[in-house]
Amino acid sequence: MTISETVKVWRVFEEFHGQGKVKHLGISNIYDLQSLMQLYEQARVKPSVVQNRFYASSGYDVDIRQFCLQHGVTYQSFWTLTANPHLLRSAPIQAYAGEHKVTHQQAFFRYTMDIGITPLTGTTDELHMKQDLQVAELPSLSPDYVKAINKLLLQSH
Incomplete structure (x- = not known):
């Protein structure tokens, strides 16, 4: 979809917003900064x-x-865990998980929150849902x- 097509669709959503049918507008799968800036x-x-x-x-x-x-x-992330098994196994995630007696997944979600991301989860498992909610109560990761x-993120791409 071109940026002009995206803006055209966005205008329709803005009408819904003006009518009070929606409160917030967002966009997904936009991986080009210039397109986001134009929108x-x-x-x-x-x-x-x-x-x-x-x-x-x-x-x-x-x-x-x-x-x-x-x-x-x-900024909401999805595919956060699935796409990053190497980070879930990384030394800092393992260390934090061990120190706080949480799963590697919880430790990684805490990291994403610490850097300003709202991680999304698609689990249907009740235990995992509870664990995901507990992440908000965990202490932040150390600056180190x-x-x-x-640094691992930068090396990954």
Whole structure:
């Protein structure tokens, strides 16, 4: 889809917003910063959420996440665990999980939250749902752990 087609569709959603049918607008699967910037500039109702896969092939959306942070847009990640088994096995994630007696998945979700990401989960398992909710109560990772994982992200792509 071209940016002009995206903006055309966005205008329809803006009408829904104006009618009170929707409260927030967001966009998913936008992996090009220039396209996001163009949409943001042309939108009357600014996107409040960007939802993308969190994986190495997209460079973990470093530039898009920075844009979101600067513009008050929530960045939501999906495929966060599935696409990153190497990070779940990494030393800093294993160390944090061991120190806090949590799963590697919980430790990685905590990391994503610490760097400003809202991780999405698609689990249908009740235990995993409870574990996912517990992540919000976990202490933040140390700056050293965050730095080490950030370095691993950069090496992954």
